[in-house]
Amino acid sequence: MNKIGIINCYNESRECSSFGCFKAFNDREASFKNYDCNSEIICFAHCNGCSENSVNQVLDRARIMKKKGVDTIHLSTCIKLKCSLYNKIIESLGNEIDIVGYSHDVE
Numbered sequence: 001m002n003k004i005g006i007i008n009c010y011n012e013s014r015e016c017s018s019f020g021c022f023k024a025f026n027d028r029e030a031s032f033k034n035y036d037c038n039s040e041i042i043c044f045a046h047c048n049g050c051s052e053n054s055v056n057q058v059l060d061r062a063r064i065m066k067k068k069g070v071d072t073i074h075l076s077t078c079i080k081l082k083c084s085l086y087n088k089i090i091e092s093l094g095n096e097i098d099i100v101g102y103s104h105d106v107e
């Protein structure tokens, strides 16, 4: 049983319902395919937008999620596809918590 958090891209979140992330989780597809039926998404948040502090701000958000009980954070597929800081975010968060680099498949 896992407690999952998702962090998505602020820019994309302004026009996104998060349907793809939740559908993938509820159907145990794509990045969520190995979770058991008792696993839960307990946190979902976007980054704070593009700035020179973006990586640290995402790390701060991840730390808050960890304090709330999250054991695994998925970066959203929009971060993977759109964010130039993707690798830096993975590296930074990966030092402190289990990190998965995407959420749903691209259709």
Ligand code: SF4
Pocket: 008, 009, 010, 011, 012, 047, 048, 049, 050, 051, 054, 079, 082, 083, 084, 085
């Ligand atoms: S820093 Fe990356 S994830 Fe955040 S709004 Fe900008 S492009 Fe999106």
